[in-house]
Amino acid sequence: MTKIPPIVLVVDDDPSVGRAIKRLVESVGLQAAHFGSAQEFLRSERPDTCSCLVLDVRLPGISGLDFQRQLAEANINIPIIFISAHGDIPMTVRAMKAGAVEFLTKPFRDQDLLDAVQIALERDRTRREKEAEIASLRQRYESLSTREREVVVRVVSGMLNKQIAVEIGTTENTVKAHRSRAMEKMQAPSLADLVKMVERLESFAEKAS
Amino acid sequence: MISANAVMNGSYDHGEVARSLVIAIAASYAALDLVGRVTAARGRVRLSWLGGGAIAMGTGIWAMHFKGMLAFHLPVPVEYHWPTVLASLLVAILASAVALYVASRQKMRPADALSGSIIMGAGIAGMHYTGMAAMRLPAVTRFSPLLVMCSILLAILFSLFALLMAFGLREETRWSVPRRLGSAAVMGAAVSAMHYTGMAAASFIPASPPDLSNAVSVPPFANFGVVMAALIVLVTALTTSSVDRRSRAEIQRINQDLERRVTERTLQLEVFNQTLRKEIVERERAEEALRRSEGYLRLVIDTIPQQIWSGPPDGSLDYCNARWRSYTGLTEEELRGAGWQRMLHPDDRERVIQAWSEAVANGTRYEQEERHRGTDGLYRWFLARGVPLRDSEGRIVSWYGTNTDIEDRKQAEWALHEAQAGLSRAARLTAMGDLVGAIAHEVNQPIAAIVTNGNFCLRQLAGATANSDKLRDAISEIVNDGTRASAVISRIRALLQKHTSRSVAVDINQVIQEVVVLLRHELGGSRVALRADLDGDLPRVSGDHVLLQQVVINLVMNGIDAMRSIEHGPRQLLIKSARDHDQVSVQVKDSGTGFDPQQAEHIFEPFFTTKPEGIGMGLSISRSIVESHGGRLWGESNSMGALFQFTLPAICNSDDGVL
Numbered sequence: 085m086t087k088i089p090p091i092v093l094v095v096d097d098d099p100s101v102g103r104a105i106k107r108l109v110e111s112v113g114l115q116a117a118h119f120g121s122a123q124e125f126l127r128s129e130r131p132d133t134c135s136c137l138v139l140d141v142r143l144p145g146i147s148g149l150d151f152q153r154q155l156a157e158a159n160i161n162i163p164i165i166f167i168s169a170h171g172d173i174p175m176t177v178r179a180m181k182a183g184a185v186e187f188l189t190k191p192f193r194d195q196d197l198l199d200a201v202q203i204a205l206e207r208d209r210t211r212r213e214k215e216a217e218i219a220s221l222r223q224r225y226e227s228l229s230t231r232e233r234e235v236v237v238r239v240v241s242g243m244l245n246k247q248i249a250v251e252i253g254t255t256e257n258t259v260k261a262h263r264s265r266a267m268e269k270m271q272a273p274s275l276a277d278l279v280k281m282v283e284r285l286e287s288f289a290e291k292a293s
Numbered sequence: 294m295i296s297a298n299a300v301m302n303g304s305y306d307h308g309e310v311a312r313s314l315v316i317a318i319a320a321s322y323a324a325l326d327l328v329g330r331v332t333a334a335r336g337r338v339r340l341s342w343l344g345g346g347a348i349a350m351g352t353g354i355w356a357m358h359f360k361g362m363l364a365f366h367l368p369v370p371v372e373y374h375w376p377t378v379l380a381s382l383l384v385a386i387l388a389s390a391v392a393l394y395v396a397s398r399q400k401m402r403p404a405d406a407l408s409g410s411i412i413m414g415a416g417i418a419g420m421h422y423t424g425m426a427a428m429r430l431p432a433v434t435r436f437s438p439l440l441v442m443c444s445i446l447l448a449i450l451f452s453l454f455a456l457l458m459a460f461g462l463r464e465e466t467r468w469s470v471p472r473r474l475g476s477a478a479v480m481g482a483a484v485s486a487m488h489y490t491g492m493a494a495a496s497f498i499p500a501s502p503p504d505l506s507n508a509v510s511v512p513p514f515a516n517f518g519v520v521m522a523a524l525i526v527l528v529t530a531l532t533t534s535s536v537d538r539r540s541r542a543e544i545q546r547i548n549q550d551l552e553r554r555v556t557e558r559t560l561q562l563e564v565f566n567q568t569l570r571k572e573i574v575e576r577e578r579a580e581e582a583l584r585r586s587e588g589y590l591r592l593v594i595d596t597i598p599q600q601i602w603s604g605p606p607d608g609s610l611d612y613c614n615a616r617w618r619s620y621t622g623l624t625e626e627e628l629r630g631a632g633w634q635r636m637l638h639p640d641d642r643e644r645v646i647q648a649w650s651e652a653v654a655n656g657t658r659y660e661q662e663e664r665h666r667g668t669d670g671l672y673r674w675f676l677a678r679g680v681p682l683r684d685s686e687g688r689i690v691s692w693y694g695t696n697t698d699i700e701d702r703k704q705a706e707w708a709l710h711e712a713q714a715g716l717s718r719a720a721r722l723t724a725m726g727d728l729v730g731a732i733a734h735e736v737n738q739p740i741a742a743i744v745t746n747g748n749f750c751l752r753q754l755a756g757a758t759a760n761s762d763k764l765r766d767a768i769s770e771i772v773n774d775g776t777r778a779s780a781v782i783s784r785i786r787a788l789l790q791k792h793t794s795r796s797v798a799v800d801i802n803q804v805i806q807e808v809v810v811l812l813r814h815e816l817g818g819s820r821v822a823l824r825a826d827l828d829g830d831l832p833r834v835s836g837d838h839v840l841l842q843q844v845v846i847n848l849v850m851n852g853i854d855a856m857r858s859i860e861h862g863p864r865q866l867l868i869k870s871a872r873d874h875d876q877v878s879v880q881v882k883d884s885g886t887g888f889d890p891q892q893a894e895h896i897f898e899p900f901f902t903t904k905p906e907g908i909g910m911g912l913s914i915s916r917s918i919v920e921s922h923g924g925r926l927w928g929e930s931n932s933m934g935a936l937f938q939f940t941l942p943a944i945c946n947s948d949d950g951v952l
Contacts, residue, residue, distance in 0.1 A: 190741035194748030
């Protein structure tokens with residue numbers, strides 16, 4: 085997995101503000117990109133690295149808050165820092181409830197923005213790690229044969245080998261063979277690890293559905 | 294036995310007999326006439342008439358008798374014993390008195406007539422035979438008893454007849470004179486008949502000469518004298534009687550005339566009285582109708598849902614209807630004159646009294662909305678109206694007016710106005726909010742960029758390795774953004790100036806008057822008394838009518854807002870326009886609390902406000918507008934309130950008109 089540096093994505097219809105933020109963010113060793121509108125942002129190819137969004141509330145065509153909802157609906161879980169020339173409390177509450185990291189009023193203190201960026205990137209990094217782990221698990225799980233999956237599901241639910249053999253119509257030894265091979269494929273050092281892995285997969289699947 | 298020769302034959306002088314008959318008739322006429330006089334008279338007069346009449350009548354009868362005696366001639370000289378003659382006269386007078394008395398009484402019963410006639414007849418007979426007894430001649434008188442009796446009976450009959458005649462003829466009538474003459478002729482004849490019967494009863498036998506003491510012979514001139522005396526007495530009596538009758542008749546005529554006139558007058562009075570009575574009845578009926586009509590009108594006036602009043606030309610009050618009295622709980626006496634002023638709301642009193650005084654002084658209609666205190670101590674709004682009633686020469690005779698309760702309408706109006714005001718304020722705030730938001734965003738963007746870039750620079754400079762290229766970029770962006778922010782402000786300014794670029798000649802007084810009309814409700818609802826002191830000879834200014842109107846609205850609204858907290862004390866606003874050299878100045882002065890002198894310059898800054906609901910743009914925009922017109926706007930304050938004033942350059946007459 086190649087390590088690409090985190091990137092801060094700035095969406096502000098004012099190019100001047102956008103450039104200033106980009107410049108500030110880059111000054112602390114982070115990458116930054118500026119988009120003039122929500123459409124421009126959506127059209128661009130987002131780098132596969134941990135990132136965060138600095139979003140102006142007032143955008144041409146669509147408000148920042150509506151855009152936040154659109155992103156969530158599109159399952160784009162990028163952390164958002166709002167900036168506004170005239171933010172009010174209801175707007176702030178709505179943004180924060182919808183998962184915003186921070187709501188800053190222009191002109192903001194540079195440190196406030198940078199702190200918020202750090203938090204947002206950290207949150208995104210965690211998220212990305214979690215997503216990567218799940219993806220790896222899924223990959224491993226998908227490498228299992230049909231028989232092996234049948235055995236794993238039953239092992240995780242607490243059945244004994246003998247019981248499993250009776251249920252799927254085979255011998256206890258065959259079950260043992262499938263089981264050890266599946267644990268090897270899943271890279272599970274112990275039965276407990278396997279149980280945890282399957283649970284995480286299931287919860288992710290539930291979440292996804 | 295007496296020989297035939299012994300009786301002396303007497304002869305009658307026929308002329309004398311005729312004369313005696315005339316005297317008898319005259320005496321009878323006098324008797325009949327005098328009875329009427331005696332009857333007509335009363336008291337002493339009656340007594341005099343009775344006495345006088347008896348003398349005249351008696352003398353007349355006696356004279357006839359004596360004449361008749363003298364008419365008898367005997368062949369011997371005859372003398373008369375005068376005392377006996379006088380006695381016979383007396384008897385005649387007495388008999389006449391009885392006759393007159395009886396005939397002149399109110400009533401004459403048959404018994405009276407009979408007894409009267411017997412007395413009278415006896416009297417006459419007495420007189421006759423007494424007269425004959427007075428004769429002195431050388432003979433003895435013998436009487437035939439039959440003829441004597443006959444003569445006495447005749448005398449009585451004659452007397453009865455005379456009494457009846459006299460009684461019947463005593464009233465004065467149209468035919469009384471001829472009838473009396475007729476009767477007198479009959480009576481005279483009867484008297485003569487009786488006399489000559491009496492004479493015939495006597496026969497004279499010659500004898501020795503008689504005792505001639507006290508006897509006189511009657512010479513022919515004496516005979517004539519007796520007749521004359523009797524006639525004089527009779528004529529006197531008749532003349533007196535006639536005069537009396539005439540005067541009596543005159544009196545009677547006058548009396549009758551008087552009576553007639555009295556009757557006529559009485560009739561007239563009766564008619565007049567009747568007319569009067571009828572008129573009184575009619576008047577009473579009219580008065581009753583009037584009372585009823587008045588009562589009805591009073592009922593109408595007191596019942597209709599209006600307070601009604603009237604008063605003399607001096608503006609005092611002399612009548613108010615029951616509605617008003619019952620509303621205020623004051624009596625008519627208490628409301629009279631200037632008493633009605635006591636029910637005015639303290640805040641209205643001055644205005645109402647002034648307006649009423651002006652109406653009274655100018656004779657113009659009065660119309661004001663004013664609060665009146667009710668019996669419950671609460672005030673309600675009334676629309677008071679008054680109109681003068683003028684006579685044909687245009688002088689005011691009296692004032693009439695009504696007060697209409699408009700409290701409910703007023704409440705509804707306020708509610709409506711409150712809602713409208715709220716709506717318009719909200720709309721204004723929203724519009725202002727949008728404007729401010731837009732401005733804030735416009736200005737805030739470059740500022741945000743400047744701050745961010747500035748921070749970047751500081752960070753770069755703080756670091757060990759400052760990248761000069763990056764610093765230059767950032768700083769040039771800062772400069773750009775600063776320029777940009779300034780440009781935004783210039784654009785706003787230009788936006789305002791875009792209006793004034795289409796400026797025209799504006800009459801600032803008209804602007805003020807329009808504002809007063811526009812804000813009339815706002816002023817009234819806030820209990821603000823507005824006074825406009827406008828210079829009538831004001832030059833025009835060049836500018837945008839609507840923008841200048843907004844400036845005045847803004848200043849007036851500020852004044853109203855500044856006085857909202859005043860609970861007591863006057864809320865007065867003065868708008869004054871004046872010429873100040875080549876400038877026009879407008880002052881708006883309130884009686885509010887004023888502002889802190891330390892804030893004097895801040896109040897013109899955008900977003901600075903001392904009002905709970907203010908956004909702090911009014912004065913700053915107003916100042917921008919005024920300054921864009923080439924004028925100045927400033928404020929002063931003291932304990933009496935705040936004064937805001939702006940000046941605008943006046944247009945010279947030469948460039949009046951559209952610019």
